[in-house]
Amino acid sequence: MPLFMHNYIDNIVDVGTDDNCGYRAVAGLLERGEENHTLIRQTLISELTSHRDIYDRFYKNQENFDKCHDSLVPSLTAHAPISEWMSFPEMGHLIASAYDRVCDDLMRFGFSKTFFPLHSRPPLDASDRIICIRYLRSRHLVQVLLKPGCPILATSCQWTHRTKEADAWPDPFFERMTEFEQMMKQEREENRERSKNLPILDLSADGSFRAF
Secondary structure, three states: OOHHHHHHEEEEEOOOOOOOHHHHHHHHHOOOOHHHHHHHHHHHHHHHHHOHHHHHHHHOOHHHHHHHHHHHOOOOOOOOOHHHOOOOOOOHHHHHHHHOOEEEEEOOOOOOEEEOOOOOOOOOOOOOOEEEEEEOOOOOEEEEEEOOOOOOOOEOHHHHHOOHHHOOOOHHHHHHHHHHHHHHHHHHHHHHHHHHOOOOEEEOOOOOEEEO
16 A cells, blocks of 8 residues: 555554455445445345346456356355455455445555446545455455545546446546545655665675675
């Protein structure tokens, strides 16, 4: 997660660690109670199958569609297997579309994106309809409560599969996405400058490190 985004976070809320953490986080952010994570899975299955014409294009082939569907089926064991963990970008538009929310995922290594609903008209004021999930190094997902008006990430490239009804969803967020890109660019430049001042390490023959 970019360092500058720490200034725009009100709180980070942890959830249970039974490998349903992503669905627990969504349930909590929607104020459904994280213990209702199974209902989140069921709602996403309904979204996937009810709008199959969109998601067939989205996932490109039957194998990918089935993989997404099967990953949503609630586990019969105490801990969900890896194949049933929440993953992005696969789940981003599903969550956004099922609940008419803008879904941000603060992942690592620059993969973070904003996901808009694919087939619904936005409300008159969508500016506060944002839910945000953060991916930790432990492969654990948590709830992130963002401050009002904060910068948000660029739109996922997969949003091209939207219907015309959804075209206006990003309109209230353009300035906030532009602000994010500008701040991200500045942070990258600062990191490059900082790296220039780091000492170069020499691995000597005796196995020790030397700065020079």
